[in-house]
Amino acid sequence: MNFLYPSFLWALGVLSVPIIIHLFNFRRTTRIYFSNNRFLKQVKEATTAKRRLKHYLILASRLLFLFFLVITFCQPIIPAKNQLTNDHAIVLYLDNSQSMSAQMEDKVRGLDAGIAFVKNIVSLFPPDTRYKLITNDFAPFSNSFKTKSEILDLLTQVRLSPVSRTMQEVTDRIRQQGAAHEREVFWISDFQKSTLGAIPTTLDSATQWHLVPIRFASLSNIFIDSAYLENPFAASGEKNVLRVKVRNDGKRDVDQLSLKLTINNIQSGAATLDVPQGGVAETTFDLATGLTGLNKAQITFNDFPVSFDNEFFFALNFTDKIKVVEIKKDNEPTPVEKVYGNKLVFSYHGFAVSNFNYNELAQADLVVVNGLNTVDPSLTNALSDYINKGGTLLLVPGTQPDVNNLKNLAQVAGLNAAPKGELADLDRPDFSNPFFENVFEEKSISLAMPKASRVLDWGNDRAAILRFKNDLPFLSLFNRGGKIYILASALDRDFTDFHQHALFVPVMYRIAASARRNETKHYYTLRENLITLRLDSIKNDEPLKLVGKEEVIPGQRKVGDRVFMEVPKFSIEQGFYKIASQRDTIGLLAFNLDKEESLMDQYPGEEIKTRVGGGNNISIFTASTSDTFSNEIKERYLGTPLWKYALLLALLFIITEVLLIRFLK
Template sequence: MNFLYPGFLFALLSVAIPVIIHLFNFRKFKKVYFSNVQLLKEVEQQNSSREKLKNFLILFSRILALIFLVLAFAQPYIPLKGQKTTNQNNSISIYIDNSYSMEAINKDGNLLDEAKRRAKELIEGFGVNDRFQLLTNDFEGKHQRLLNADEFLKALDDVQISAANRNLQQILNRQGNVLTGSVNKYSFIISDFQKNIAKGPTLSTKKDIQYAFIKLNATGLPNVAVDSVWTLSPNHQPGASEKLVVQLKNYSDEEATNIPLKLTINNQQKGLSAMTISAGKTKTDTLSFSGLKAGWKKGQIAIKDFPVTFDDTLSFSFKVDESLSVLSINGANAGNYIKALFAADNYYKLTENGENNINYSGFANYGLIVLNGLKNPSTGLVQQLKTYLNAGGAIVIFPDLDANIQTYNAFLSGLSLPIIQSLNTTETKVDQIDLQNPIFKTVFEDIPKNLDLPVAQRYFSFIESNSANKENILSFPGGKLFFAKYGAGNGAVYLSATGLNSGDGNLARHPVFVPLMYRLALNAGNETAMYYNLGNDNALASKKINLGKNQTLKLSAKNFEAIPEIRQVNGKTLIYIADQIKSAGFYNLNLADSLISVYAINSGRTESDMHYLSKTTLDNLAAESNLKVFDADKDAVKLIAGANKIGQTLWKLCLILSLIFIAAEILLIRFFNNPKKTI
């Protein structure tokens, strides 16, 4: 036998009180004078031995009543078979799932409210000296400490639905960080157990913690969500036609018909559509709009789908630039074709550097860098271009065909591009153009049968050992490289087999050259994410931001303001938000009074799938003997909150015995002392 609260055993010293009363309760006899023997007939005669027995029994009853009353407060129990007996207190961690799915309704009402009720029932099964951790998906710092019962219940009332979500292993690890020391440790997970909560076939648990999953049962609901959105061009011109691709997903087991979809930009309606989506499928739609002015734009895609609504909107942001900066690094014999091309459109702002006078520090400010006829590209240029590519930049290389091939190969190898095999001087015509490539996809309204393509008088032949990273845009016969795209870092390199001089061919004078370069520039910007998700994305990306002395960035929204941590990585500035942002919406990044960026933060879509793990699946996850699964509709919470966790409790028996001995004392005083009359 053991005691939950052995401290109360000190109260057994109170047993001395009735003993002291019994020992010092001496009766003083008073003399009564009488003159008539007749008065003796009325004197009550008591037997001396009978009186002593009565007093002893009363004392015994009082002592036992006190002993069992003290034991009731100490709460004795018999431990379960094989369980160590210990006088330690209990530490209990209770996780309340407060994700969006807990807004669902079942026969008992809102799931979050039911989870709170279950938590309160658990608390009632423990004692005043036990300590509790309240854990939610927010993983806040205040959740990393133990509370007494009153503090826990107060914190429990403050739990609200959150956009954050966690998997089971993250939750168990977080609880394990708090449940330490030489105490009895208990972990409770109260959740609807959506399928997304389990990330693996098994769970890692600690042997000294007793785990229990309490599964709440939700009513299955149909749901359609705005899954994602992206634009067909990373760069946006004022007044230009824009195309936005929207993807919806039907998470239900039935077809969703005529789901209305609306696009707004800066609170102005820009597009309407309706979509029918098969059960469990995704579907995309392309919305066209135009008429945008320069500046940051706040967009939103919205659908109408009840009763699950948290994923019916998706916010995004992008910037319409007044101009696109292009840098051309020219060799001695490069010619003026690049200058003439970009000077014809005011949207493009061209900067030219000579091969021997390159401003490396400004690379991050350009959406496109053109290497035009470089004679002797240096290793320093390679390193700067790699940093630029890692930041998402784009480079076009038109080689100087008279340059030293070995020098060029060292340059190309540094950028992980194919090396030159030889200079070919046989006139060859391009015979293939990829009209489905984003560069040309919207250029031609009608595709001519006999499309005129460029001719090369001289060109480099390349050793192409690996074509997995290659996209042919224009090709020679046999698929040989004429103009192709190669992925590099987070950016892209466009490599031409020929130069732009008239002696090299007619590419610079061919009609395909203008749309090729313009569309390449429009599709080659430093593309930034249109939106981020709460809980998943802890860093926001921006073009490189140069901060002066004592300057700081400020992230702000309605009723929100924070100074984020920043890091400069690969030509980008990363803004770390950690867990500072709690709600979806638009957030402005400012440097002093200047607006640097607008970020759209959305709730993640992991909670959109309203399918749940079965109790059987949870039982398979709970392979450890110290982890049990309980169905809230079938298993009483008191089974895990009370006796089941410690064995057979005896405090009720002790309380009953105390009352019995108090009653025995009363009966002894009332009926044992019956006087006899003698004559």
């Protein structure tokens, strides 16, 4: 124990005053006259003994009162574990991810508690201390050290951020400025398991690391795990079903959770479902017919107290069409033209091989080479280049194909002519094949199948999309940079009735869906870095803008008809943003928080310390409120003050003296 003001110990000389009073006042004798001396002697002996005891007790109380009163003014303390020094460089990392909006046990929001902790820290250190404040945004102000007043001003600007940071990202950011002498780092975070990433096994031993966990009350969180359209083709005007998966991260079942679907700010559906603890439940919403253009779909529900993820945004874009180019032997109508003739979904262009412009390949999602027995070398080279750049080709042979010629285009070494045979039945589809996912409402084993006679053969293919009953492939997919679909039969009535069968349309639609390049997704997460858009008639000097709550011009690069756009995660929030070119709206994007942020499980402070090496330069703060944190940090840097206890003891002994005088006879 030490004294802040040891010079006050000279005041202990006041202890002599009660002793002097005791000697000169309590020792005075009194003469008593009485007739019976024997009786007087007995009474005098008893009374003197009792008085002596009372006087000693009063004297002791007065002495102890004065002693502890002097000690109070000396201000005794237990020395601090950490010493305050001049020339401090302190780094403050404040986690401001969305999970910090949850409430602690005292009902204070985690971010608000973290801001209060930072204020307590900067108010403790000497005025010449410099601080660096780092948040998840990695904003420019975190590049340099600031004064106390500048830090307090920056704290008024701190808001919840949609960005999550791993522990490695934060430590790398701290190291960027180089090590400073006697540097200390205060790490204020909820230490969320799902977003903390791989924890470094060691931390810089030259730095003092102070981990300040923000501990939440026991929480159970409900959030949207995923959402998708049952029909992958978002065709305007057609009925569709939106499937939604809801996840329960808590340790109790949730019954009768109410979900609402709004489209363009009009409620379009409602559903209730039970979500088991730690499980996932699925529900559906019917999308009404008549939806065209750009539509904002939003799913909402009530989940208290974790509410930052109670909304889910879903963009329904019915403006993009799949671009299909068919190369055929003449200008006669074909089954391919009929199946891709739905102008709401497809942009179809058919060309006779003698009148084909190779520039059409750059715009095509799917190229169908239909009914050609041979392909000239220049077209073969152009199609090969198209496939190598990620394009999709469907090769439908003619009735008498030149296999050696088509082998160069198909890029399949084992391609051969098939022996002439009778029409044979196809086997039913393999419903477990991802190609047929969400294609059939009922997976019936009694499905009537088309017949076909092969003109091409490429051996056994266990991954074939469609097969004959003898297990030989009818339709196969080969990945060659892009995708090549090969059909074993010509689309001619003498060779197959596949193009007249009900199976033909869903298979051709699925091929087209898999061919869509750079398709705008229905929603993105704010953890993604890049968005690829395919847009026509955009001039190189026209930057695209994202227009939502604010207008943002993200970093972007144009290559042909494609635009590679960086996600400006520090400038946007979850919600809807229109893609604008000058004054024209050409698309709609929906952004949601990364679902990892919704997993609220936390690392205890001691476990984090153990994982990062548990060195002496790592300490843990256990305070759960602003007041307790203030007391804890003062105890560490200023020591534990004891003057209050000394004052209480002084008051106790003065009260004891009063009681002795009043009641002890």
